[in-house]
Amino acid sequence: GLVVYPHGGPHGNMGCEFFVGPSLLALDGHMVLLVNFRGSTGFGMRALESLLGKVGRQDVDDVKRAVDQVDELRPDAGRPTYACGGSHGGFLSLHLVGQFPDQFRAAAVRNPVTDMATMLGATDIPVP
Incomplete structure (x- = not known):
């Protein structure tokens, strides 16, 4: 299947370096999609x-659009799609599974933001 792996941040990026998690998924036979959505550094x-x-809309739309483009080219059409990420990548992964349950089978997340109101009062991330 396909595993989409959005980065954390949101102001981070997936650069051209080695990532253990996505590499292990690829070794296990999965296709892995690393996405730099609008808002990435x-x-x-x-x-x-x-x-x-536009957090939770623009970024989710960008990742979904990338997955849809890959789906058109996938040699394993019909196999499941998963989402995986941490922090903001976990937030996006949960949105993808929640908003598009027919397309995404499951998500594996770590420390996602799941309560924006609480996050705004407790974060060390600057909020404009």
Whole structure:
């Protein structure tokens, strides 16, 4: 199957370096999709600022669009799609499974944001 692996942050990125988790998934026979959605670092301030006020919509849409594009080319059509991520990547993974249950079979997440109201009062991440 396909495992989509959005990065944490949200202002982080999936760079061109070795990642153990995705590599182990690939060794197990899964296709792995690493997504840099709008709001990721490395694309300039306009891209970073584009996510403000759109968290949970724009970023989810970007990851979903990437998965849909890969689905059109998949040699294993019909096999399951999973989501996996930590922090903001976990937040996105839960959104994907919750919003698109017919497409995503399951998610594996670590320390996702699941309660935005509590997060706003307890985070050390600057909120504009």
